[in-house]
Amino acid sequence: MNNKVNITEDDKILKKYYSRYGGFWVYPDMLDYCYLVNPYFNRSKIIDEIQDNFRMLVSEYPAGMAVNSKLASDCWNVKEEYIIPGNGAAELIKALMENLEGKVGVVRPTFEEYPNRMPDERVVTFVPQNDSFRYDADDMIEFFGNNPVDTILLINPDNPSGNFISMSGVHKLAQWCEDNKVRLILDESFVDFSVGFKDNTFINNDILEKYPHICVMKSISKSYGVPGLRLGILCSADTALIAKMKKQVSIWNINSFAEFFMQIYPKYREDYELTCEQFIKAREDFEVELRKIPFIRVMPSQANYFFLEVLPPYKPKELCAILLKEYNILASACLAKKGIEPNKYMRIAVRNHGDNAKFIDAMRKLIK
Incomplete structure (x- = not known):
């Protein structure tokens, strides 16, 4: 009996990125919809103040x-x-x-x-x-x-x-x-x-x-x-x-x-709270557009990501590989998640309005 696992090209290309666990600045044009961070607070002047003190901080x-x-x-x-x-x-x-x-x-x-x-x-x-x-x-x-x-x-x-x-x-x-x-x-x-x-x-x-x-x-x-x-x-x-x-x-x-x-x-506490309000609005707008895509089922979320059931004609691995190869968008196919049916769901981060618009545009182009 042959128990050999069939490793597809989609598996290989996704593993190349998923196994990094970060460090994606080496791909400056890639949109990271896999890892989950606040897309707004790092624009605050708090980062400018850290940058102004870089030499002191790196040497102490x-x-x-x-x-x-x-x-x-x-x-x-x-x-x-x-x-x-x-x-x-x-x-x-x-x-x-x-x-x-x-x-x-x-x-x-x-x-x-x-x-x-x-x-x-x-x-x-x-x-x-x-x-x-x-x-x-x-x-x-x-x-x-x-x-x-x-x-x-x-x-x-x-x-x-x-x-x-x-x-x-x-x-x-x-x-x-x-x-x-x-x-x-x-x-x-x-x-x-x-x-x-x-x-x-x-x-x-x-x-x-x-x-x-x-x-x-x-x-x-x-x-x-x-x-x-x-x-x-x-x-x-x-x-x-x-x-x-x-x-x-x-x-x-x-x-x-x-x-x-x-x-x-x-x-900068007030800045932070304002960015959280800004983020919630971005998520609400993103959800409205996601629900218009016919090959995904969007689950409600109070976080900075959405859990999606991928529907025919796609499967998550295939869809994530296409997004990566054709649109330079990295999303999680949830391949290691326990408690769910394999290759049925994916998770996408919520980013700022501009990035989210690019994600929606890519998904619309994949409607068959």
């Missing part, structure tokens, strides 16, 4: 954890003992997952960086039984009430589905977790793209203290559009866990550019 050591914890505390208005800054959320995800015991409950499809840090036998998976991968707090409580775990992961909005649970729903889940001695990991990396974002965060001293076993993760790279700085934060009123993790990460885990970003960010 950054400060240690104590100083950077104070800076993060000032930026996100959380007590120093409740917050740890990391070399991107990825560093903090690794450290956090290594400190967990028992089973972890996840909703799939999801961001696999968390479950990838655990052996398969410790991961309990809930897959929503509907064609748009929608779920709420009650669905999670029912499933994990019948399938006990020690930790529950909620990415809100979720990646790639864009599913969003309201604050009241997250509070309900958080209280259920506290009552049942379950730790809740809440990843808010995309919450600032949701409608009413100022009121949608758990990064708040009173909330953290109300649910002392919750851990709230936030990728500054994605929300603020500065992935090159490698910055993320984790917040929890579990001070023993936060203190332990601060000792586990490297002594200089934050570079000078990320540290300087935190030093100056408070004076």
Whole structure:
């Protein structure tokens, strides 16, 4: 019996880009609809100020954890003992997952960086039984009430589905977790793209203290559009866990550019909030045009991406390869996502109005 996998040209060309995990500045004319960042805040004068101090920052050591914890505390208005800054959320995800015991409950499809840090036998998976991968707090409580775990992961909005649970729903889940001695990991990396974002965060001293076993993760790279700085934060009123993790990460885990970003960010806070409002409008306009394309089904999203079901005459790998080869647009065919039917869905980022118009134009040309 021949078990050889048929590697197509589409597979080869997509793997060439997907396996890079970034560094796409070597392709300056390519539109990156694969990786997810705020397309507006990096136009703020905050970047000009960093650039003006480039020589100083590149030639100086950054400060240690104590100083950077104070800076993060000032930026996100959380007590120093409740917050740890990391070399991107990825560093903090690794450290956090290594400190967990028992089973972890996840909703799939999801961001696999968390479950990838655990052996398969410790991961309990809930897959929503509907064609748009929608779920709420009650669905999670029912499933994990019948399938006990020690930790529950909620990415809100979720990646790639864009599913969003309201604050009241997250509070309900958080209280259920506290009552049942379950730790809740809440990843808010995309919450600032949701409608009413100022009121949608758990990064708040009173909330953290109300649910002392919750851990709230936030990728500054994605929300603020500065992935090159490698910055993320984790917040929890579990001070023993936060203190332990601060000792586990490297002594200089934050570079000078990320540290300087935190030093100056408070004076650009209003700029940031305006770009989030600007982004929400761009997403709404993009969704209107996407829904006019007959060979995709667009799922609702409160994040900076859309999850699409690809319909005949195309398949995701084929469609993503065509977009790349013919239009220099890179999109994710979701080839490694668990919990979904293979080669049926794709995820596209939301960029600025001009880039989104180019994406729509390319898709219109592919209507048969």
